[in-house]
Amino acid sequence: MSKLFERGIHALYEDDPERADYLVFGRVSGPNRRGFLKSAGLAAMGTLVGAKIPFSANYPAGLIPAALADTETPFVIHGKQGLSILNDRPVNAETPAHLLDDPVTPNHRHFIRNNGLVPESARKMDASGWSLTIDGEVAKPLTLSLADLMTEFPAVTLQLQLECGGNGRAGFNPPARGNQWTVGAIGCAEWTGARVADVFEAAGVKKSAVYAGYYGADKHLSGDPEKVVISRGAPMWKMTDPQTILAYRMNGDPLPHWHGFPLRIVAPGWPGSVSGKWLTRIWLRDRVHDGAKMTGKSYRVPAHPMGPGVKVPEEDWQIIESMPVKSLITRPRTGTVLTAGARNLEVGGHAWAGDNLVTRVDLSIDFGATWSKVHLDAPRNRYAWQNWRALITFPTNGYYEIWARATDDEGRAQPFGIVWNAKGYLNNSMHRIAVTVSA
Numbered sequence: 265m266s267k268l269f270e271r272g273i274h275a276l277y278e279d280d281p282e283r284a285d286y287l288v289f290g291r292v293s294g295p296n297r298r299g300f301l302k303s304a305g306l307a308a309m310g311t312l313v314g315a316k317i318p319f320s321a322n323y324p325a326g327l328i329p330a331a332l333a334d335t336e337t338p339f340v341i342h343g344k345q346g347l348s349i350l351n352d353r354p355v356n357a358e359t360p361a362h363l364l365d366d367p368v369t370p371n372h373r374h375f376i377r378n379n380g381l382v383p384e385s386a387r388k389m390d391a392s393g394w395s396l397t398i399d400g401e402v403a404k405p406l407t408l409s410l411a412d413l414m415t416e417f418p419a420v421t422l423q424l425q426l427e428c429g430g431n432g433r434a435g436f437n438p439p440a441r442g443n444q445w446t447v448g449a450i451g452c453a454e455w456t457g458a459r460v461a462d463v464f465e466a467a468g469v470k471k472s473a474v475y476a477g478y479y480g481a482d483k484h485l486s487g488d489p490e491k492v493v494i495s496r497g498a499p500m501w502k503m504t505d506p507q508t509i510l511a512y513r514m515n516g517d518p519l520p521h522w523h524g525f526p527l528r529i530v531a532p533g534w535p536g537s538v539s540g541k542w543l544t545r546i547w548l549r550d551r552v553h554d555g556a557k558m559t560g561k562s563y564r565v566p567a568h569p570m571g572p573g574v575k576v577p578e579e580d581w582q583i584i585e586s587m588p589v590k591s592l593i594t595r596p597r598t599g600t601v602l603t604a605g606a607r608n609l610e611v612g613g614h615a616w617a618g619d620n621l622v623t624r625v626d627l628s629i630d631f632g633a634t635w636s637k638v639h640l641d642a643p644r645n646r647y648a649w650q651n652w653r654a655l656i657t658f659p660t661n662g663y664y665e666i667w668a669r670a671t672d673d674e675g676r677a678q679p680f681g682i683v684w685n686a687k688g689y690l691n692n693s694m695h696r697i698a699v700t701v702s703a
């Protein structure tokens with residue numbers, strides 16, 4: 265099923281309704297349609313809408329069943345502005361670089377990466393029936409309401425960067441399947457919540473606990489309530505880091521429904537997939553968590569860089585932990601044209617480096633021949649992205665590219681190219697934008 269929805273049902277139907285119909289329902293439109301509907305097609309359609317369809321024979325070909333279509337208005341994401349929609353079922357949308365210029369990413373500009381469907385209660389912003397369970401390798405399993413979390417544990421407010429492990433996938437060649445993120449699956453909002461460590465402490469962590477896995481309330485695309493959308497996690501040391509939190513506010517507001525209302529993990533600096541949304545349970549494990557999208561090739565890369573077509577032995581796939589050093593130019597917007605004779609330009613953006621600090625950012629306007637250091641701010645708190653700015657001077661009129669390269673505190677700098685891997689993770693190649701000074 266997931267393959268069908270890689271592009272989103274609305275996009276699929278807009279492109280070629282008959283083909284979409286065939287892909288979704290396994291039937292063909294036209295004279296043969298009735299025959300197909302009686303067999304596999306009808307069954308598939310029934311599964312998708314969750315019941316038998318008594319009047320299926322009358323169902324117009326190429327029409328998106330309202331049960332699927334009305335989840336959100338196509339191509340509009342409520343509460344967001346200016347995002348590029350990569351998929352609408354599940355909703356996946358990224359922020360163009362120039363709209364990420366704010367030092368702290370506002371809610372309407374933060375990217376969305378959903379693997380399934382937003383739970384109904386989150387849509388209604390209703391936390392009345394919600395609770396969080398902490399169980400597994402603990403002395404005292406806990407079940408907490410939102411009010412418990414807000415009152416029994418100290419609240420911390422932190423700016424935390426969250427980047428999808430697949431950000432930059434669009435740059436892969438040969439292409440990697442999945443959402444074709446360019447540069448905008450990154451944000452740094454101000455999150456408020458309880459430290460995971462404090463909540464775990466209340467549950468009494470056993471010595472046997474080595475890993476913690478999350479479960480959320482989102483719904484699988486197939487509609488099957490038994491299927492888990494995603495259930496990832498992190499080792500105890502990361503989960504109990506003082507900057508890993510159970511967030512119930514985003515930039516001062518209750519968590520927006522897109523971002524996990526009423527509660528999510530924010531485990532900054534690691535692939536965004538560790539930061540479970542619509543959180544209902546954390547299971548402390550005596551082994552590495554093996555939930556949905558923890559195993560196989562999901563969020564894993566080969567221990568040694570490999571080329572396309574090379575078979576990597578099972579034991580050489582490693583779970584992605586800290587994300588690599590990266591930067592973004594958020595002003596000016598790429599394609600900016602300056603008036604003839606203009607020589608100076610203010611350039612700015614952000615840089616981040618997983619669990620590390622960024623120690624410098626350099627810019628080049630001559631395709632990497634020479635570099636100059638920008639003014640780089642310290643992070644507001646650990647795991648906040650670092651804002652930077654520079655004034656650059658163009659020697660003549662003409663076409664320029666501005667390239668940005670960040671370096672972390674272990675001396676690792678962004679590469680020019682991409683270290684290829686099969687699933688298109690961890691592309692931290694340098695960001696570049698085009699600027700022309702008119703002739």
Ligand SMILES: Nc1nc2c(c(=O)[nH]1)N[C@H]1C(S)=C(S)[C@@H](COP(=O)(O)O)O[C@H]1N2
Pocket residue numbers: 374375376377378379380426427428429479480481482493494522523524535536537538539540541542543
């Ligand atoms: N329950 C749940 N949590 C989830 C996801 C999801 O689909 N379901 N997506 C993960 C992925 S892959 C990423 S990159 C981040 C994205 O967070 P955002 O949508 O708030 O930007 O959430 C993570 N947490």
Ligand SMILES: [Mo]
Pocket residue numbers: 377427428429430535536537
């Ligand atoms: Mo992600």
